[in-house]
Amino acid sequence: MGWYRRTMDGELEVIRRITSRAGMRAGVRVGIGDDAAVLDDGTVLALDMVVDGIHVRRATHSPGDIGHSALAVNISDIAAMGAVPVAALVGLGLPPDVGADEVDAIYEGIEALAARVGMSIVGGDVSASPVLSLSVSIVGRMSDGISPVLRSGGRAGDILVMTGPLGASAAGLMILEDPARGQGISECDDLVNAHLRPTPLVADGLHLAEAGARAMLDISDGLLLDADRLARASGLRAEIDLDAVPRAPGVDHVARAAGLDPWVVAATGGEDYQLLAAIPATTGLEPHLTAVGRLVTGSPGVVALRDGADVTPARLGWEHLGS
Amino acid sequence: MGWYRRTMDGELEVIRRITSRAGMRAGVRVGIGDDAAVLDDGTVLALDMVVDGIHVRRATHSPGDIGHSALAVNISDIAAMGAVPVAALVGLGLPPDVGADEVDAIYEGIEALAARVGMSIVGGDVSASPVLSLSVSIVGRMSDGISPVLRSGGRAGDILVMTGPLGASAAGLMILEDPARGQGISECDDLVNAHLRPTPLVADGLHLAEAGARAMLDISDGLLLDADRLARASGLRAEIDLDAVPRAPGVDHVARAAGLDPWVVAATGGEDYQLLAAIPATTGLEPHLTAVGRLVTGSPGVVALRDGADVTPARLGWEHLGS
Numbered sequence: 001m002g003w004y005r006r007t008m009d010g011e012l013e014v015i016r017r018i019t020s021r022a023g024m025r026a027g028v029r030v031g032i033g034d035d036a037a038v039l040d041d042g043t044v045l046a047l048d049m050v051v052d053g054i055h056v057r058r059a060t061h062s063p064g065d066i067g068h069s070a071l072a073v074n075i076s077d078i079a080a081m082g083a084v085p086v087a088a089l090v091g092l093g094l095p096p097d098v099g100a101d102e103v104d105a106i107y108e109g110i111e112a113l114a115a116r117v118g119m120s121i122v123g124g125d126v127s128a129s130p131v132l133s134l135s136v137s138i139v140g141r142m143s144d145g146i147s148p149v150l151r152s153g154g155r156a157g158d159i160l161v162m163t164g165p166l167g168a169s170a171a172g173l174m175i176l177e178d179p180a181r182g183q184g185i186s187e188c189d190d191l192v193n194a195h196l197r198p199t200p201l202v203a204d205g206l207h208l209a210e211a212g213a214r215a216m217l218d219i220s221d222g223l224l225l226d227a228d229r230l231a232r233a234s235g236l237r238a239e240i241d242l243d244a245v246p247r248a249p250g251v252d253h254v255a256r257a258a259g260l261d262p263w264v265v266a267a268t269g270g271e272d273y274q275l276l277a278a279i280p281a282t283t284g285l286e287p288h289l290t291a292v293g294r295l296v297t298g299s300p301g302v303v304a305l306r307d308g309a310d311v312t313p314a315r316l317g318w319e320h321l322g323s
Numbered sequence: 324m325g326w327y328r329r330t331m332d333g334e335l336e337v338i339r340r341i342t343s344r345a346g347m348r349a350g351v352r353v354g355i356g357d358d359a360a361v362l363d364d365g366t367v368l369a370l371d372m373v374v375d376g377i378h379v380r381r382a383t384h385s386p387g388d389i390g391h392s393a394l395a396v397n398i399s400d401i402a403a404m405g406a407v408p409v410a411a412l413v414g415l416g417l418p419p420d421v422g423a424d425e426v427d428a429i430y431e432g433i434e435a436l437a438a439r440v441g442m443s444i445v446g447g448d449v450s451a452s453p454v455l456s457l458s459v460s461i462v463g464r465m466s467d468g469i470s471p472v473l474r475s476g477g478r479a480g481d482i483l484v485m486t487g488p489l490g491a492s493a494a495g496l497m498i499l500e501d502p503a504r505g506q507g508i509s510e511c512d513d514l515v516n517a518h519l520r521p522t523p524l525v526a527d528g529l530h531l532a533e534a535g536a537r538a539m540l541d542i543s544d545g546l547l548l549d550a551d552r553l554a555r556a557s558g559l560r561a562e563i564d565l566d567a568v569p570r571a572p573g574v575d576h577v578a579r580a581a582g583l584d585p586w587v588v589a590a591t592g593g594e595d596y597q598l599l600a601a602i603p604a605t606t607g608l609e610p611h612l613t614a615v616g617r618l619v620t621g622s623p624g625v626v627a628l629r630d631g632a633d634v635t636p637a638r639l640g641w642e643h644l645g646s
Contacts, residue, residue, distance in 0.1 A: 022434060022444045027409045027464075030445075037445030039410060039462070043366055047412035047460060049450045086350045087362060089370035091414065091458040111345060121345045122353075122360035125458070127372045135414040135448070135458030137370060139362070141350075 030148060033233070035080040035217050036140070038148045044140035046077035052132040060176045063102045065196040067109025070134035073220065075117060075200035076273045078140035080218040082149040082209025084202060085119040088138040093129030106134070117202055146209050154215035154234030154278035160293040161285065163204045163275045166223055167251035167262070168194035170269030174258045181257035187250030194248070198273045204288075205275055211286070213277040222268040225316035226276055227293070228302035234278070237298035242267055242306045244292045267304060268316065353471060356556070358403040358540050359463070361471045367463035369400035375455040383499045386425045388519040390432025393457035396543065398440060398523035399596045401463035403541040405472040405532025407525060408442040411461040416452030429457070440525055469532050477538035477557030477601035483616040484608065486527045486598045489546055490574035490585070491517035493592030497581045504580035510573030517571070521596045527611075528598055534609070536600040545591040548639035549599055550616070551625035557601070560621035565590055565629045567615045590627060591639065 024031045030038035036046035050070040052058050061069065071088060078085045090110060094103065107121075114121050119138075142148055172195030175182035182188035201218075208216060215234055219226045223245060231238035247266045255262040278295055285291055293305075304312040347354045353361035359369035373393040375381050384392070394411060401408045413433060417426065430444075437444050442461075465471055495518030498505035505511035524541075531539060538557055542549045546568060554561035570589045578585040601618055608614055616628075627635040 022430075023438055024445075025438075025441055025443045028443045028445055031443060032446050034446075037410065037412070039445075041364070043462065045410065045412055045445060045460075045462060047414050047447050047458075049414045049416065049448045049458070051416065051450045051452055054451050087360065087368065089360070089368055089460050091370050091372045091460075093372065093374065093416075093456060093458075107345075115346055115348075118348055120348045120351045120354060122347075122351055122362075122368060123355050123357075124370050125372045127374045127456075128377050129374055129456065130453050133416060133450075133452065133456070135370075135372070135416075135460075137368075137412050137414075137458075137460035139366065139368060139462070 030150060034150050035077040036083070038081065038142070042142040044078055044081050044083040044142060044148065045137065046074055047135065047137040048073045048077060049133060049135045058132065061196055063105035064109030066132070066134065067106040068113050068197050070136045071110050071113050072198045072200045072273070074136045074138040075113070075202060076218040076220065078138055079200050079202045079205030080216050080275060081140070082146055082205050082213070082216065083140035083142050084206060085117055085138055085140045087120050087122045088114065088136055090121060090124035091135035092124065092126045093131065093133035094126060095130055095132055098132055143206065146206070149209050149213050149216040149277070151215055151217050151230045151233035154230060154236055154295045156236055156295055156297045157281050158214055158278035158295045159281050159285070159291050160227065160238060160240070160295065161277050161279055161289040162245070162292050163201055163289060165246035165248040166219065166272050166274060167255070167266035167269050168248035169198060169271040170265050171248070171251045171254040172196065174254050178258070181254045185250045185253045191248070191250050191254065195271065198271060200273055201275055208275060208277045211279065212283060213279050215278040217276055219272055219274050219276050220270060222270040222316060223276065224267050224302050224304055224313070228316055230276060230278065231295065231302055232300045234295060235300055236295040237300060238293060238295055238302045240267070240293040240302060240304050242304050242311065244290065246290050263306070264313070268313065353473060357473050358400040359406070361404065365465040367401055367404050367406040367465060367471065368460065369397055370458065370460040371396045371400060372456060372458045381455065384519055386428035387432030389455070389457065390429035391436050391520050393459045394433050394436050395521045395523045395596070397459045397461040398436070398525060399541040399543065401461055402523050402525045402528030403539050403598060404463070405469055405528050405536070405539065406463035406465050407529060408440055408461055408463045410443050410445045411437065411459055413444060413447035414458035415447065415449045416454065416456035417449060418453055418455055421455055466529065469529070472532050472536050472539040472600070474538055474540050474553045474556035477553060477559055477618045479559055479618055479620045480604050481537055481601035481618045482604050482608070482614050483550065483561060483563070483618065484600050484602055484612040485568070485615050486524055486612060488569035488571040489542065489595050489597060490578070490589035490592050491571035492521060492594035493588050494571070494574045494577040495519065497577050501581070504577045508573045508576045514571070514573050514577065518594065521594060523596055524598055531598060531600045534602070535606060536602050538601040540599055542595055542597050542599050543593060545593040545639060546599065547590050547625050547627055547636070551639055553599060553601065554618065554625055555623040557618060558623055559618045560623060561616055561618055561625045563590070563616040563625060563627050565627050565634065567613065569613050586629070587636070591636065
């Protein structure tokens with residue numbers, strides 16, 4: 001298993017079933033279908049699971065890495081709304097072979113990240129389980145005067161911008177799977193660390209919301225798959241200029257060592273947790289943002305372009321259900 | 324496995340480790356250790372997991388029962404604070420042998436209960452998993468003018484009251500394990516239903532909070548174990564008069580058919596989700612409440628009394644970790 005595992009319709013289909021069934025009652029502003037839900041009072045809610053063997057691997061991730069990752073992916077969902085994380089709950093499924101030291105280290109990883117972003121772990125549950133799993137749910141708040149940035153707010157003509165380079169997490173995983181791929185480059189540790197301890201971008205998300213981003217999400221499952229989601233939610237077509245997508249230092253070397261095209265790694269790799277936002281074309285592009293495409297009218301979805309030619313792959317990214 | 328499975332220190336020990344590590348930062352009013360956490364703005368948060376083979380059994384629980392139960396235990400945690408449920412997120416761990424129809428039925432069970440209490444399912448996550456598991460987190464609100472009722476607010480001299488009879492869920496499980504135990508009584512279906520589709524008591528919790536309850540929790544793991552928790556959180560001793568504890572109709576018959584003492588089933592059975600509250604002795608006892616004991620000074624913990632004699636069992640109830 002890895003970043004290149006095949007995309008399955010499974011997860012999307014299950015979510016479609018759930019969405020069609022859920023009734024929205026009093027107090028809910030944004031329900032199922034975005035990075036997070038939003039209640040009428042500005043409470044922002046998300047839940048993401050991390051399961052050993054699916055999202056993390058005890059063979060390569062330390063217990064602290066697993067704890068960090070489980071919270072980081074949830075913080076990233078809050079950041080993608082332009083909100084600030086406040087509190088989280090942790091549901092821990094604990095197999096018999098995970099000892100007390102390992103549990104401690106998992107929570108040290110969670111707590112260190114919580115402290116870093118100024119949020120609190122306020123509760124949770126523990127259950128026996130055949131596999132190590134963490135189900136974290138998180139509560140955030142919209143800052144005063146800021147509206148949640150949904151996936152669906154993009155307009156034709158908006159520029160698509162990214163907060164940073166892609167491919168680091170995928171390259172880090174490729175090095176973990178075969179260390180020879182990282183030989184001869186100085187970025188080896190950075191790439192592995194990007195995979196094991198991803199950094200959620202709370203300040204960037206807040207800044208984009210303040211700057212008037214119309215649509216936003218975090219790139220968890222690959223740029224193309226997530227751009228496709230944003231575009232479909234907005235009822236538009238996203239054109240991504242692959243030549244414009246920045247790749248993290250060292251990614252090209254590792255991709256080639258693994259026999260892969262660097263742009264494929266960057267565009268479909270996932271788990272970098274950079275933010276992708278649609279901003280009005282009239283908004284000046286700040287130096288830390290990179291324009292990677294645009295929203296246009298047309299059949300909803302994503303188109304990947306290289307030198308102007310459509311090179312959209314059949315599989316846009318990866319999902320976590322199935323094998 | 325069943326209600327009489329042996330109590331383990333495991334779950335409590337894990338929770339102690341987590342509690343000792345969690346830092347409370349801005350915005351948190353009540354952190355780890357109660358039925359739910361409370362943020363400064365009155366947002367109430369809880370998370371409870373339901374795992375096949377531990378809390379539910381696909382052999383006896385229909386998919387709808389499993390969905391219902393997973394949400395019900397969370398609603399009960401909100402009710403135990405005197406709060407009202409607003410929204411929930413569902414993390415679904417899905418093994419390969421659970422088909423689309425079963426997923427649909429799980430969500431029908433969840434959605435039907437959500438509709439009944441007027442709350443919304445606003446998101447979640449789905450992951451492949453070796454075992455069917457649901458990790459539900461729930462958000463509630465304190466009503467205006469009502470303070471959250473913690474476990475720790477009890478005072479010496481307070482009366483301990485319960486919202487209804489105990490033992491129905493345990494007796495229902497005993498019937499599912501051996502249908503002969505339910506023969507000859509008319510309450511058979513009610514008892515099985517109490518086990519498969521427990522009813523969280525939102526109105527009762529709100530009413531007790533309005534009436535000035537000083538401490539409260541829901542009886543999830545057995546009256547004695549939960550009374551012990553309330554007493555220790557309040558730094559007091561809980562005396563429970565077992566002769567005063569009401570048992571659901573049919574429980575005595577089923578318990579005897581299983582070779583068990585009915586009071587043991589009622590006092591240690593768990594999963595009835597009745598509420599246990601400490602109210603001032605000067606508060607009049609409303610007809611739907613039953614006084615089952617009192618809080619007194621002394622070494623913190625619970626004492627079970629029969630005819631005034633201490634009959635506290637070594638194992639107070641059951642926890643979900645271990646086997």
